[in-house]
Amino acid sequence: MPDDPHKRATFRAMTEGTAEDWSIIAGEFMPFAAQLPDRVMAHLKLLEGDCGGFPIDRLEHSLQTATRAHRDGRDEEYVVMALLHDIGDTLGSYNHPDIAAAILKPFVSEQNHWIVAQHGIFQGYYFFHHLGLDRDMREQFRGHPHFEACAAFCEKYDQSAFDPDYDSAPLDFFEPMIRRVMAAPKRSVYAGVRGE
Template sequence: MTPGDVLARAGRLFAERGGAEYHGEAVTQLEHALQCAALAERDGRPAAWVVAALLHDVGHLLHGHGEAHLADGIDDDHEELGARFLARAFGPAVTEPIRMHVPAKRYLCAARAGYREGLSPASVRSLELQGGPMTAAEAAAFEAHPHFAAAVQLREYDDRAKVVGLATPPFDHFLTYLERCLRADRSA
């Protein structure tokens, strides 16, 4: 699969499955992705961060498990699935924050007082399935990762991008970022 094929498939996944409920939240998968990317763009983040924000949950769309996995007590590992799929087209500046956005929630629960209390009920449930807050040793190792800052920022966008009815640019608006990262992010 070429990088262009990966990009085309990601676009199709959002077109075909993006209207699905976003795992117990009040927005769809597509609305959530667009809100995340719009936040990164608004904050003037690098193109790779905007792309990571847009595509961070593509693993949910790839596996198509729907909502049942949470109710059944199953962690779907969507972050790993999405990062592996996207690694065919993007380098680590895109894929590592995606792979790390779930551990970033675990990190923030351990490192930031009051963070857990601000999570939605669905995020609290998935946190339990993902291992709960990090230990001190896990947090120290996480902080040492070169993509730590991008992963934590992505997590913060992920938490905030659940606003019903929020106007965002359409998916096509972000194609420039996607195309730029296809060319520029192969060895990051």
């Protein structure tokens, strides 16, 4: 349903904005933000059927990664991070970890954010050498407090989640977790602007 045109700000440039304008905008933001889990679920479904040459499609890989984390006893935030780690594949062909990290940043710990942001280069340990690249590119992060956590995520859950015979939980199983994790931000989206 389109929003009410009578409840719209009247400025043509932000320099003209008034407190009343921003009150209208703020009032519209919360209902829109509350629908984020619905948009995330819809976007995850876009990964279905897209194999990209892999043994399974991108949705199944995401489900398998999250299922493995869940069955290993990881908390909901971690499981949701595992589920969404490749959600950026459709729009960020060259930088998909950045997209997942941006979506998750307000809702996850610094460590889980760092894992999802860096998993691409860490995952490269398992295949970069087959493409003529340096599989040890992740070593540039050696000594970082979250290095081992990211390496463990890739080893235990991500690189092993391409099994066509694995019994992954369905997407609906994870929906309540997505809704709980994304119910309220844990931190400001502007946290770490200078380089978290």
